[in-house]
Amino acid sequence: MDNALLAQLLGSALAVALLVGLSAWARIARPAPALDETAARKLLADEFPDHGVQAVWIAGDGAGVVARSADLALVLWRKGDGYVARSGPWRDVVSAGAVDGRVRLTALDGAPRLSLGDRAWPPAEIAA
């Protein structure tokens, strides 16, 4: 690797660091407040428009949602200032065990960890 190329790569890496730092300083991410049921249902409607939602369970920190649609679990969790959506068999998703106030949904790719707070798991009100 010649010196000019090395200098260019190092300069580029420095520019990347400065730009990321500037974007962090600017605080211009989208607002991502804790979800309430209305906001959760709107997000679910965007992500799963073909699935009727029977009931919604919201994580203790408002950063995750598990909803039931017949035999499917519709799950949302926060990533940065947005949400990731996945669905899986209801029975598999709610069989996850809670540890240290969190539940890890390993039945879904990405295996999200949702905070329980004072919420019960599995969500008794929608598990029946």
Next chain:
Amino acid sequence: MKPALDPVQLAIPFFVVAIVLEILLARFGKARASYEPRDAATSLMMGLGSTIAGLVTGGAVFAASLWVWEHRLFTIPMTAIWAWVVLFFAEDLTYYWFHRLSHERRFWWASHVNHHSSTHYNLTTALRQTWTGGVAGTWLLWLPLSLLGFPPAMVAIQKGISLVYQFWIHTEAVKRMPAWFEAVFNTPSHHRVHHARNARYLDANYAGILIIWDRMFGTFIPEDDAEPCRYGIVRNLPNFNLFTNVFHEWIGIGKDLAGSRSPREVVGYLFGPPGWSPDGSRETSHTLKARWRARAQEHKPADNAP
């Protein structure tokens, strides 16, 4: 081995200044833009990594172009203005088909998907470039230009000009350009649709510089202010990991191929549309759009309603 004049390399300082400006204008409420620092870091690292990946495969690609040009049908002078005008249209048409193939066939989507994995649409998204394009072989699509007689350096320069043009359209800061411009050129509005994951906007607006190709080939969809674009891919990635971003679709192909039970399945998993599955249980753009049309039809008021 690259041409002495590389528009992308020359434009890098402009890219940096433009990103700084976009961030500052958004910070002070003068322009619309949102940045999530980890998302921006992924985009910028993808750009840096693609430069390095290009060093690995670029020489072989340029050598192949040179070999084809040595067997050219015509000799086209690099100094003729008409040659640049013809190349502008020919390269842009090539780009349209490259881009369409990169969205509609999974093998090439695996390489291109990481340009679309950001859930943001800002100038750093433009730099979120593939690391595996050389391996995917889409560069082969440009070889006919060299076979026709366009010198490889000339083709490389025009490809660079197209990439530099496409930088500025990755922004929410520009709402609409003048109507005549929107009619002919690719614009921030047209390209926002291209990056959207709303079912109605999928597989649209493949243009590089000229939007006329989408209008001609039936893939143009205008941005509808009533339905704001939601950016990213149909199944957004669960983390910001750079390597997940680069390789997730290749890994997905590998897993599917390992579980294939017939040559038909192998071909389908490799060259079918993204989301293809033997039993149709997964979602493709086609099925997502069909369901969106059905929902839209369902909610449409009857024409003869009182």
